[in-house]
Amino acid sequence: MERRKFIRSGAGLAAGFFIVPPHVLGGKGKIPPSDKLDIAAIGTGGKGMVNLNNSWNNGSDNIVALCDVDDRMSAEARKKWPRARYFRDYREMLDRRHRKFDAVIVSTPDHMHAVQAMAVLEHGKHLYCEKPLTHDIREARKLTEAAAKFKVVTQMGNQGSSGDSTRKIEAWIQSGLIGEVRRVHIWTNRPVWPQGISLPEGGPPVPAELSWDLWLGTAKQRAYHPAYLPATWRGWVDFGTGALGDMGCHFIDVPYRALKLAYPVAVECSIGAVWNGFFEEAYYPESYPPSSKIHLQFPARGNLPEVELIWYDGGILPKRPKELKPDEQMGEWDGGIIFEGSKAKLMAGLFGRNPTLLPTALMQEASLPAPQRPLVDGAEEGHQQQWVRACKEGYGAYTSSSFDAAGPLTETVLMGNLAILSYMYREKEGNQYVYPGRKQLLWDGEAMRITNFEPANRLTGREYRQF
Structure with missing residues (x-):
C-alpha cells in the first residue's frame, strides 16, 4: 500500500505506529524521503539534459514540467518524458496555475540564470542552477541573499565540489x-x-x-x-x-x-x-x-x-x-x-x-x-542526487555547493x-x-x-x- 493511503486508512495506528519520526513523514516544509520529488526544468538541451537525467535517476524521481525557448533543443527531453508539461516561457511554467512541482533545474545561457533563479526562489521552490551562478557580480550577491531569505535547498552545477x-x-x-x-x-x-x-x-x-x-x-x-x-x-x-x-x-x-x-x-x-x-x-x-x-x-x-x-x-x-x-x-x-x-x-x-x-x-x-x-557517490551523478535527497529532507540539509x-x-x-x-x-x-x-x-x-x-x-x- 502507498505511504499516503496507508496513513489515511488508519492502518498505521492499528498496527501500533503511535509515534512516527519526523524524518519518515518529512515534517513541515519537508518531503518524505519515501516520496518522489517532482522536478521541473528551465533549459533542456545540452547540460540541461545531463542535469535532468542525473536528477531523474532512471525513474527514482519525477520530471513533471519542461521549459525551453527552442523546440529543437528540447526534442530529446520531450520524447523521454512525454507526460511532462511543456512551456516556452519560464514565467508561465512558474505561474501558480501550473506550479505543481517541488524543485527546478535552471540550465540556460548565463545571462538568464539570475532572473530565472530568482523567480524560482521567490516561489519557494528548491533550486539547482548551472554554473556560473550568474552573469554579473551583483546578481550573485542578490541570489545568495535570496536563498537564505526563502529557505530552500540550493545547489550550483559545479559537480566537482561533491x-x-x-x-x-x-x-x-x-x-x-x-x-x-x-x-x-x-x-x-x-x-x-x-x-x-x-x-x-x-x-x-x-x-x-x-x-x-x-x-x-x-x-x-x-x-x-x-x-x-x-x-x-x-x-x-x-x-x-x-x-x-x-x-x-x-x-x-x-x-x-x-x-x-x-x-x-x-x-x-x-x-x-x-x-x-x-x-x-x-x-x-x-x-x-x-x-x-x-x-x-x-x-x-x-x-x-x-x-x-x-x-x-x-x-x-x-x-x-x-x-x-x-x-x-x-x-x-x-x-x-x-x-x-x-x-x-x-x-x-x-x-x-x-x-x-x-x-x-x-x-x-x-x-x-x-x-x-561529506562525500556523495560520484562527482557527476552524485552532485544532482545529493541535491535531490536534500530537497526531500528540507532546508538546512547539506549540499556541497549551496x-x-x-x-x-x-x-x-x-x-x-x-x-x-x-x-x-x-x-x-x-x-x-x-x-x-x-x-x-x-x-x-x-x-x-x-x-x-x-x-x-x-x-x-x-x-x-x-x-
Whole structure:
C-alpha cells in the first residue's frame, strides 16, 4: 500500500505506529524521503539534459514540467518524458496555475540564470542552477541573499565540489602537508569556441522552432544569427562569461575551499590581442578575448597568509614546476592546478582530479590525511542526487555547493571578467582611443565596489531589457 493511503486508512495506528519520526513523514516544509520529488526544468538541451537525467535517476524521481525557448533543443527531453508539461516561457511554467512541482533545474545561457533563479526562489521552490551562478557580480550577491531569505535547498552545477578529489585536497592542504600556500596556478584549454571576433553581419530568418525574443531575454535587442547559439553564446559578452565562466567555478572552487578564501582585494590581467593588419589592433568589445592571464590577490585569513591566484586560458600555461620530470604530464588535457607550498607542491586536474604531491616520490613517502567533508557517490551523478535527497529532507540539509558557498565563489570568478572588460575599456580623446582600464583594480568585496577605477563599477551589474 502507498505511504499516503496507508496513513489515511488508519492502518498505521492499528498496527501500533503511535509515534512516527519526523524524518519518515518529512515534517513541515519537508518531503518524505519515501516520496518522489517532482522536478521541473528551465533549459533542456545540452547540460540541461545531463542535469535532468542525473536528477531523474532512471525513474527514482519525477520530471513533471519542461521549459525551453527552442523546440529543437528540447526534442530529446520531450520524447523521454512525454507526460511532462511543456512551456516556452519560464514565467508561465512558474505561474501558480501550473506550479505543481517541488524543485527546478535552471540550465540556460548565463545571462538568464539570475532572473530565472530568482523567480524560482521567490516561489519557494528548491533550486539547482548551472554554473556560473550568474552573469554579473551583483546578481550573485542578490541570489545568495535570496536563498537564505526563502529557505530552500540550493545547489550550483559545479559537480566537482561533491567529488572525492576536492575533499582530499582540502584535507591535505589544511593539515599543513605542503606548508603555507602563497601562490596557485590554474589553467584551462577553454575557450573551445570562437572568441575575439566581430559581431556577425546580417542575419537569416529566425527558425520557426525558436522564440528569439525569449532567448534574448534580459540581453539588449539584436537580430538573430546562428553565430550566437547553441553553445557559442559563451564567447559573447552579452550572453556568456567566457572561459572563466565555463571553467572557473570548476577549477577555482578547489583552492577556494582548501585555502578558505573569501573576496579578493585586487585583480589585474593581460589579454591576447587580435590584429586586422600591420599595427591595426582590432577592437571587439562584444566578444571575450582569445586568451587571458589574470592575477587575483587574496588577503591573509587568520593564521593563513595572503595568496595570489593566477588564471591562464586560451592556450597559455604556467611554467612547469622544477619538481616535475620532463616526461611527466603537467595537469590534464583540459587544464590543471598547481599549489605552491612552502614544503612541497601539489598538482591536480579538473575538479581536483588525480591530486599529486610534487615531486611525485612524496606520494609514497607522505602520510596522507583522510578527507572530512561529506562525500556523495560520484562527482557527476552524485552532485544532482545529493541535491535531490536534500530537497526531500528540507532546508538546512547539506549540499556541497549551496548558494552561501557558490555565490561568493561566483563573485570571485566574475572578478576576472571584470578585469578583462576593464582592460578592454576605451575612452576617446580627440581622434584617438586611450586605455584607462589597463591597471590593477582594487576591490572592496563587502561593498562590491572598485575603489580606484569608477568605470569598472558599471560592469558589476547591468540593466535588463524588458521582454
